[in-house]
Amino acid sequence: MELINLLTEQLPVIAALLGSDVLLGLAFMTLTAAVMASGTPGALLPISFSSGALLGGWLGLAVVIVGALIGSQALFVVMRRWLAERLRRRWGDRLGRFDRNIEQRGFYYLLGLRVVGAPHLLVTASCAVSAIPARSFVVATLLGLLPTVTLAAMAGSAV
Numbered sequence: 001m002e003l004i005n006l007l008t009e010q011l012p013v014i015a016a017l018l019g020s021d022v023l024l025g026l027a028f029m030t031l032t033a034a035v036m037a038s039g040t041p042g043a044l045l046p047i048s049f050s051s052g053a054l055l056g057g058w059l060g061l062a063v064v065i066v067g068a069l070i071g072s073q074a075l076f077v078v079m080r081r082w083l084a085e086r087l088r089r090r091w092g093d094r095l096g097r098f099d100r101n102i103e104q105r106g107f108y109y110l111l112g113l114r115v116v117g118a119p120h121l122l123v124t125a126s127c128a129v130s131a132i133p134a135r136s137f138v139v140a141t142l143l144g145l146l147p148t149v150t151l152a153a154m155a156g157s158a159v
Contacts, residue, residue, distance in 0.1 A: 025055055029067035036071025037078075039121030044068060048149045052156025061153040065146065072124060072141050079128035087129050095129070102130040107140050114144020 028051045035043045044064070051060030088095065102109065110132065113123045127137050 032067025
């Protein structure tokens with residue numbers, strides 16, 4: 001408790017964040033978006049747990065999900081724009097079978113990979129190279145991340 005008092009006295013920004021749910025929610029959303037956009041592995045669960053503990057279960061869940069979707073979509077767009085073209089030039093003929101499978105069942109593949117916790121950067125890069133529509137990417141990411149983030153945020157709110 002002394003550490004928190006010391007930090008809030010020395011850094012008024014922390015006191016402002018802890019005193020306002022709106023500012024704290026925006027901070028968590030921004031942090032989550034930055035972490036997801038950078039492809040940092042393993043950071044979503046601690047952020048979800050912390051947001052649940054500090055903001056409450058439902059608000060913590062909402063800000064982390066929104067941040068995760070913004071960050072994932074940003075990474076997807078950047079990779080699709082700069083990575084996909086280079087890989088298509090190099091591996092174009094070999095990606096034909098991959099494209100056919102993704103066109104038929106890409107949403108379900110992505111949903112399954114998100115639910116089981118496959119590495120975010122690898123999944124997003126694969127989707128960026130594939131022919132999956134951006135809308136399908138967002139919906140599958142939302143539905144795939146929702147169970148994990150919900151459990152972590154609710155566990156955090158119980159602390």
